[in-house]
Amino acid sequence: xxxxxxxxxxxxxxxxxxxxxxxxxxxxxxxxxxxxxxxxxxxxxxxxxxxxxxxxxxxxxxxxxxxxxxxxxxxxxxxxxxxxxxxxxxxxxxxxxxxxxxxxxxxxxxxxxxxxxxxxxxxxxxxxxxxxxxxxxxxxxxxxxxxxxxxxxxxxxxxxxxxxxxxxxxxxxxxxxxxxxxxxxxxxxxxxxxxxxxxxxxxxxxxxxxxxxxxxxxxxxxxxxxxxxxxxxxxxxxxxxxxxxxxxxxxxxxxxxxxxxxxxxxxxxxxxxxx
Amino acid sequence: xxxxxxxxxxxxxxxxxxxxxxxxxxxxxxxxxxxxxxxxxxxxxxxxxxxxxxxxxxxxxxxxxxxxxxxxxxxxxxxxxxxxxxxxxxxxxxxxxxxxxxxxxxxxxxxxxxxxxxxxxxxxxxxxxxxxxxxxxxxxxxxxxxxxxxxxxxxxxxxxxxxxxxxxxxxxxxxxxxxxxxxxxxxxxxxxxxxxxxxxxxxxxxxxxxxxxxxxxxxxxxxxxxxxxxxxxxxxxxxxxxxxxxxxxxxxxxxxxxxxxxxxxxxxxxxxxxxxxxxxxxxxxxxxxxxxxxxxxxx
Amino acid sequence: xxxxxxxxxxxxxxxxxxxxxxxxxxxxxxxxxxxxxxxxxxxxxxxxxxxxxxxxxxxxxxxxxxxxxxxxxxxxxxxxxxxxxxxxxxxxxxxxxxxxxxxxxxxxxxxxxxxxxxxxxxxxxxxxxxxxxxxxxxxxxxxxxxxxxxxxxxxxxxxxxxxxxxxxxxxxxxxxxxxxxxxxxxxxxxxxxxxxxxxxxxxxxxxxxxxxxxxxxxxxxxxxxxxxxxxxxxxxxxxxxxxxxxxxxxxxxxxxxxxxxxxxxxxxxxxxxxxxxxxxx
Numbered sequence: 001x002x003x004x005x006x007x008x009x010x011x012x013x014x015x016x017x018x019x020x021x022x023x024x025x026x027x028x029x030x031x032x033x034x035x036x037x038x039x040x041x042x043x044x045x046x047x048x049x050x051x052x053x054x055x056x057x058x059x060x061x062x063x064x065x066x067x068x069x070x071x072x073x074x075x076x077x078x079x080x081x082x083x084x085x086x087x088x089x090x091x092x093x094x095x096x097x098x099x100x101x102x103x104x105x106x107x108x109x110x111x112x113x114x115x116x117x118x119x120x121x122x123x124x125x126x127x128x129x130x131x132x133x134x135x136x137x138x139x140x141x142x143x144x145x146x147x148x149x150x151x152x153x154x155x156x157x158x159x160x161x162x163x164x165x166x167x168x169x170x171x172x173x174x175x176x177x178x179x180x181x182x183x184x185x186x187x188x189x190x191x192x193x194x195x196x197x198x199x200x201x202x203x204x205x206x207x208x209x210x211x212x213x214x215x216x217x218x219x220x221x222x223x224x225x226x227x228x229x230x231x232x233x234x235x236x237x238x239x240x241x242x243x244x245x246x247x248x249x250x251x252x253x254x255x256x257x258x259x260x261x262x263x264x265x266x267x268x269x270x271x272x273x274x275x
Numbered sequence: 276x277x278x279x280x281x282x283x284x285x286x287x288x289x290x291x292x293x294x295x296x297x298x299x300x301x302x303x304x305x306x307x308x309x310x311x312x313x314x315x316x317x318x319x320x321x322x323x324x325x326x327x328x329x330x331x332x333x334x335x336x337x338x339x340x341x342x343x344x345x346x347x348x349x350x351x352x353x354x355x356x357x358x359x360x361x362x363x364x365x366x367x368x369x370x371x372x373x374x375x376x377x378x379x380x381x382x383x384x385x386x387x388x389x390x391x392x393x394x395x396x397x398x399x400x401x402x403x404x405x406x407x408x409x410x411x412x413x414x415x416x417x418x419x420x421x422x423x424x425x426x427x428x429x430x431x432x433x434x435x436x437x438x439x440x441x442x443x444x445x446x447x448x449x450x451x452x453x454x455x456x457x458x459x460x461x462x463x464x465x466x467x468x469x470x471x472x473x474x475x476x477x478x479x480x481x482x483x484x485x486x487x488x489x490x491x492x493x494x495x496x497x498x499x500x501x502x503x504x505x506x507x508x509x510x511x512x513x514x515x516x517x518x519x520x521x522x523x524x525x526x527x528x529x530x531x532x533x534x535x536x537x538x539x540x541x542x543x544x545x546x547x548x549x550x551x552x553x554x555x556x557x558x559x560x561x562x563x564x565x566x567x568x569x570x571x572x573x574x
Numbered sequence: 575x576x577x578x579x580x581x582x583x584x585x586x587x588x589x590x591x592x593x594x595x596x597x598x599x600x601x602x603x604x605x606x607x608x609x610x611x612x613x614x615x616x617x618x619x620x621x622x623x624x625x626x627x628x629x630x631x632x633x634x635x636x637x638x639x640x641x642x643x644x645x646x647x648x649x650x651x652x653x654x655x656x657x658x659x660x661x662x663x664x665x666x667x668x669x670x671x672x673x674x675x676x677x678x679x680x681x682x683x684x685x686x687x688x689x690x691x692x693x694x695x696x697x698x699x700x701x702x703x704x705x706x707x708x709x710x711x712x713x714x715x716x717x718x719x720x721x722x723x724x725x726x727x728x729x730x731x732x733x734x735x736x737x738x739x740x741x742x743x744x745x746x747x748x749x750x751x752x753x754x755x756x757x758x759x760x761x762x763x764x765x766x767x768x769x770x771x772x773x774x775x776x777x778x779x780x781x782x783x784x785x786x787x788x789x790x791x792x793x794x795x796x797x798x799x800x801x802x803x804x805x806x807x808x809x810x811x812x813x814x815x816x817x818x819x820x821x822x823x824x825x826x827x828x829x830x831x832x833x834x835x836x837x838x839x840x841x842x843x844x845x846x847x848x849x850x851x852x853x854x855x
Binding site: 320321371449452456458482485522526529530533534548555556562563 | 720822
C-alpha cells in the first residue's frame with residue numbers, strides 16, 4: 001500500500017518561517033546556535049528562551065511536536081544533567097552523603113546545559129527539519145557550499161547522492177516489504193529461534209534486496225546518462241533559490257538577537273554560578 | 276527526407292566469462308529510420324531488440340558496423356564523447372521500469388532534469404516543463420511526489436522529460452510492459468500524439484501486437500537479425516512466419532488467417548474489431564449468397 | 575467442497591486513519607476444488623488485497639476466510655501451515671530469488687516445511703518438471719538465467735511446497751508471448767495433473783480466456799461477478815464500465831452481430847470464433 005511518506009520530520013505549513021529561503025534558514029540556524037553557545041548570563045538565557053518561544057509560535061506548528069523532537073535525546077539530556085549535578089565541584093556545598101557531594105554550581109550548570117541542548121533542538125527544528133523539506137535543504141546546502149567547489153570538494157555529487165537517496169528510500173521500503181511477504185509466503189520464519197537463526201533468516205531478504213538495489217542503481221545510471229547528465233558542470237536549475245528582503249530582515253533580527261546576548265553578557269553579568 | 280537513424284551492418288556481442296562464451300546479440304543489422312516516422316520493433320526475449328535499443332541510445336557501442344544518429348556518425352574513428360552527447364540531445368529513451376528512471380522526488384523537478392543538464396536558462400526550463408506536463412496531461416501533478424504516481428503516470432512524466440528537451444526522436448524500450456491496461460492505453464495515446472502532432476520520430480519496442488499494429492512500419496528481430504521489415508499490413512500478412520519466430524499476430528489477423536484457410540476471403544490486415552467484423556460479415560454474405568441464394572443463416 | 579470460501583470479508587489499510595477507504599468491502603466468494611479461476615479487476619480494485627487474505631499475509635477486519643472448509647484464523651499460531659497450504663506466487667517473483675543454485679532456491683519452501691533428503695529432492699525435481707526447467711538449469715545460479723527462466727524457478731519454488739491451492743499474482747506480466755505460454759501452460763498442466771486449485775490474478779483478458787474455467791471480476795473493493803469464463807466475456811459492456819478490456823476477438827463478435835452475423839457474445843478465443851463463423855456457411 002502506498003502512503004505519503006515524508007522524511008526527516010517535515011511538518012507542512014505556510015508560515016513566514018516556512019516560506020523563508022532555505023539557504024537563509026540554514027544561516028539563521030547557524031547564527032542562532034553560535035549565539036546559544038555565547039550566552040553566559042542568566043538574562044541572556046532568558047532572552048534566548050523567550051525568542052525560541054516566539055519562533056515556535058510563528059511556525060504555527062503545535063508545540064507538542066517540538067517536545068516530541070526532544071524525546072530521542074532524553075537519555076543524553078538526563079545523562080548530562082546527572083554528570084553535572086554529581087561530579088561538578090564548587091564552593092557552595094548543598095548536600096553530602098558518603099562520597100556524593102552536590103554543589104550549587106553543579107545544579108545551576110546542569111540546568112543551563114540542559115537548557116542549551118533544548119534550545120539547540122528547538123532551533124534546528126524551527127529553522128530546518130520541521131519547516132524545510134529534505135529536498136530544499138539539500139539544494140540549499142549545495143548552493144551554500146558552492147565556493148568549496150573551487151577547492152575540488154565534490155559538492156554537487158554529494159547533493160545529487162542525497163537527492164537520489166531521498167527519491168529511492170520509499171521505493172526500497174516498498175520493495176523490502178514485498179520481499180518479506182514473498183519469503184513469508186514460502187514459509188520463512190523471522191520471529192522464532194535464537195540470534196543466529198534469526199540472523200540467518202534475514203539472508204533470503206537481504207540478498208534479493210541488494211541485488212535489486214544494484215539493478216536499480218545500474219538502470220538509473222543508464223537513464224541519467226541518456227538524459228544528458230554529465231555531472232555538475234554547465235548545469236542550470238529550474239528553481240534557483242531566490243532570497244527576498246524578508247529573508248534578510250529575518251536574518252538581521254537574529255543578528256540583533258546575537259548582539260543583545262553579547263551586551264547582556266557584558267553589562268548584566270549575572271553569572272549563573274553566582275545565583 | 277534525411278534519416279534520423281541509420282544503421283549499417285551493426286554487430287554486437289556480450290562478453291562472456293569463464294563459464295560462458297560471448298553471446299552474439301546482433302549479427303549485421305542495417306536499416307534507416309526516416310525522421311517523423313513511427314516504427315515498432317518486435318521480437319521475442321533474446322531476439323536482440325533490447326540490445327539494438329541500447330546501441331541506438333548509445334549506452335553501448337557496436338563491435339562493428341556504422342551508426343549515424345541525428346546526422347552524426349557515432350562509430351566514426353574520430354568520434355568523441357562530445358558527439359555522443361550532442362546526439363543524445365536529439366535522441367532519447369523511455370525505459371521499461373518506470374521507477375528506475377525517475378531521478379527527482381517532485382514531478383516537475385524530474386521533468387526539468389534533462390533541460391537542467393543541457394544548461395538551459397531557468398526561465399526557459401520553466402516554460403518548457405509546463406508545456407511538456409500539459410502535453411502529457413499531468414499539469415495538476417506538477418508539485419506532487421513522483422513516488423505516489425501510478426505506473427502509467429510515471430511513464431508520462433518520463434515522456435514529458437524528453438518532450439521538454441525538444442528531442443527529435445524517442446525510443447520506447449518496452450515502456451508499457453509493466454503497466455496495467457489503463458496505464459498502457461494512456462501511454463500509447465500519448466506516444467501516438469507525440470508522433471502525429473509534434474512530428475517526433477518514435478521507435479516503439481514492444482511485446483504487444485496491438486500496439487505494433489498502430490505503427491507505420493514494423494521491424495521484426497529474430498536471432499540477432501532483421502527477420503521481417505515492412506508495414507503492419509505486410510508483416511502481419513505472414514502469420515506463419517510470425518508464429519515461427521515465437522511471436523503472435525493480432526487476433527483479427529489470426530481469425531482472418533483461419534477463415535482464409537477454409538476459403539473465406541477476409542483480408543489479414545484489419546486490426547480493429549469494426550473493420551474486421553465488416554469484412555467477415557461481407558465475406559459470409561457473399562459465400563452464403565452463392566450457396567444458399569442470400570438470407571441470413573441462423574446460429 | 576469449496577477450496578476457497580470468503581464470508582463477508584472486510585479489510586481497510588490503516589483503518590484508524592481518517593478517510594481510510596476499505597480495500598475489501600463485504601466480499602464473499604466460493605471457489606470449487608480443482609479448477610483454474612481467474613481474478614480480474616482494475617488497479618486498486620482490491621484483488622491484491624484479496625490474494626494476501628488467502629494465505630494469511632493479511633488478516634480480515636471482519637468476516638472469515640475458509641480453505642477446504644477450515645477457518646484459517648481459527649488458530650492464529652498455526653498460520654504458517656496455512657501458508658504451505660495456499661502457495662502464493664507474487665508479482666515479479668524472480669526478484670525474490672536468493673540461493674546459490676536454482677535447485678537450492680526451489681528447495682527453500684519445502685525445507686521450511688521440515689522436508690529433507692530424498693523427499694525434498696523428489697519435490698524439487700517434480701516442481702521443476704511442471705515449470706519446464708531442465709536438469710542443467712537446476713544447477714545454475716538463478717542470477718545467470720533469463721527473465722522467463724527465473725520466473726519459472728520462482729513458480730517451481732512454490733509448487734514444490736505441494737500447496738492445495740496455488741495463487742498467482744500476474745504470473746505472465748512483462749513476458750513475451752512465448753514466455754507467457756510457457757509459464758501459464760506449466761500452471762495448467764500442474765493443475766490438471768495434480769488436481770490443485772489455481773487462482774490466477776491478471777490484467778490480461780486474453781490470458782484469462784485461454785486458461786481459466788471461471789472468472790471473478792472485482793471492482794471498487796467488491797465482487798462484480800463470478801461466472802464461467804464464456805459468460806463473463808459476454809458481458810463486455812459491464813467490464814468496460816469498470817475499466818477492463820475484453821479481448822479483441824470478443825469485440826469482433828459484438829461488431830459481427832451489429833453487421834448481421836450473430837455468432838453470440840460469449841466468444842473469447844479465435845478458434846471458437848472461427849468455428850462458429852464457418853459453421854454458419
